[in-house]
Amino acid sequence: MVLDVGSGAVRTADVVLANNRIVGVGIGLDGDEGIDCAGSLEVPGFVDCHTHVCFGPAGMDALRVPRSARVLSAVPALRTLLRLGVTTARDAWSADAGVRLAIENGWIEGPDLLLSLRQVGTTGAIGDLWAPRTGSLDYYGDPSLPDPIFDGADAGRAVVRRMVRAGADWIKVTATGSIALGSGVHDVQLTFEELAAVVDEAARRGGRRVMVHAHGARAAELAARAGAASVEHGTYLDAVEAMAENKTWYVPTLSVTQSDPEQVPDGAAEAHRESMRLAIDAGVRIAMGTDNPVRPYSEALWELRHLSTAGLGDAGALRAATIDAAWLLGLAHDRGEIAAGKRADLVVLDGTTLDCTAVEERIRRVFHNGVEVER
Numbered sequence: 151m152v153l154d155v156g157s158g159a160v161r162t163a164d165v166v167l168a169n170n171r172i173v174g175v176g177i178g179l180d181g182d183e184g185i186d187c188a189g190s191l192e193v194p195g196f197v198d199c200h201t202h203v204c205f206g207p208a209g210m211d212a213l214r215v216p217r218s219a220r221v222l223s224a225v226p227a228l229r230t231l232l233r234l235g236v237t238t239a240r241d242a243w244s245a246d247a248g249v250r251l252a253i254e255n256g257w258i259e260g261p262d263l264l265l266s267l268r269q270v271g272t273t274g275a276i277g278d279l280w281a282p283r284t285g286s287l288d289y290y291g292d293p294s295l296p297d298p299i300f301d302g303a304d305a306g307r308a309v310v311r312r313m314v315r316a317g318a319d320w321i322k323v324t325a326t327g328s329i330a331l332g333s334g335v336h337d338v339q340l341t342f343e344e345l346a347a348v349v350d351e352a353a354r355r356g357g358r359r360v361m362v363h364a365h366g367a368r369a370a371e372l373a374a375r376a377g378a379a380s381v382e383h384g385t386y387l388d389a390v391e392a393m394a395e396n397k398t399w400y401v402p403t404l405s406v407t408q409s410d411p412e413q414v415p416d417g418a419a420e421a422h423r424e425s426m427r428l429a430i431d432a433g434v435r436i437a438m439g440t441d442n443p444v445r446p447y448s449e450a451l452w453e454l455r456h457l458s459t460a461g462l463g464d465a466g467a468l469r470a471a472t473i474d475a476a477w478l479l480g481l482a483h484d485r486g487e488i489a490a491g492k493r494a495d496l497v498v499l500d501g502t503t504l505d506c507t508a509v510e511e512r513i514r515r516v517f518h519n520g521v522e523v524e525r
């Protein structure tokens with residue numbers, strides 16, 4: 151059975167692949183070589199719009215390991231994602247352009263990777279580590295991961311230029327503090343002028359777009375008004391009109407608060423589900439992102455279950471993880487659904503139900519760019 155993610159309909163059909171493309175979907179189609187998919191559901195390859203593939207395993211102290219260890223930790227992370235059927239991922243900062251090059255050259259296996267390199271922000275923002283004895287301490291500092299700190303609109307343009315020069319596909323901005331660090335989640339850490347300058351400069355550079363880390367509602371509003379493409383996390387949204395009006399995508403990364411609600415501040419899990427309800431009611435478009443390794447990469451598809459139970463339902467969650475995610479990433483012309491002409495990124499699931507409870511246990515085969523992934 152084949153899922154049409156656009157409508158949520160499931161139908162019996164043959165899917166014909168040639169090289170890296172889907173060339174036919176219909177009844178009674180033939181090819182040189184057949185794969186029996188009886189008792190299975192074919193869905194498009196999944197898209198994780200918010201992951202960090204080079205953060206290293208949870209608990210690794212980046213100060214105490216050589217630089218190469220952090221980068222090499224991406225190898226098992228990327229392999230895990232691909233075997234789960236994640237065929238495209240947007241790195242929400244951590245990987246440099248060498249990681250993308252390694253995948254493209256086949257040195258390591260992994261999903262197609264869109265890079266943001268680093269999360270840019272103003273003085274004191276997440277990533278601006280500073281201590282009275284040492285001053286600024288940048289343990290990610292490397293020419294391939296440029297300095298992300300800026301203040302003022304002109305400096306915002308300069309930081310975009312630095313990131314683009316080093317190979318960024320997306321510009322990632324932080325507008326609030328973090329749940330993990332436990333402070334500043336309701337702050338708005340940059341001005342409209344600063345963020346608007348970043349958005350404008352990114353657009354000048356090949357039409358690049360901006361993703362904004364924002365837990366609090368005011369920062370999410372600022373992101374929407376300044377023209378950001380997506381609000382990431384959005385844990386404490388209380389009004390979503392600005393996002394709806396500006397067609398801002400919402401990447402809720404529910405894994406942060408829903409996979410282990412004991413690990414997050416009181417009320418965060420409930421607030422996050424309420425944010426989802428507001429967004430769905432207002433028609434805000436939603437795309438899947440996990441924010442791993444907040445949870446192990448092997449739990450990436452838990453996000454489907456969270457999206458489903460937070461109000462999208464199973465078909466809606468699968469849509470958010472495929473064609474809608476492809477729309478956000480500007481790739482919907484190329485992938486995100488099982489249709490003639492689209493790229494052959496496919497996942498074969500055991501059983502024909504859309505149930506998102508334990509999709510990771512149902513993966514039978516994965517095709518990435520027309521090639522079956524070894525499992």
Ligand SMILES: [Zn+2]
Pocket residue numbers: 200201202242441
């Ligand atoms: Zn993140």
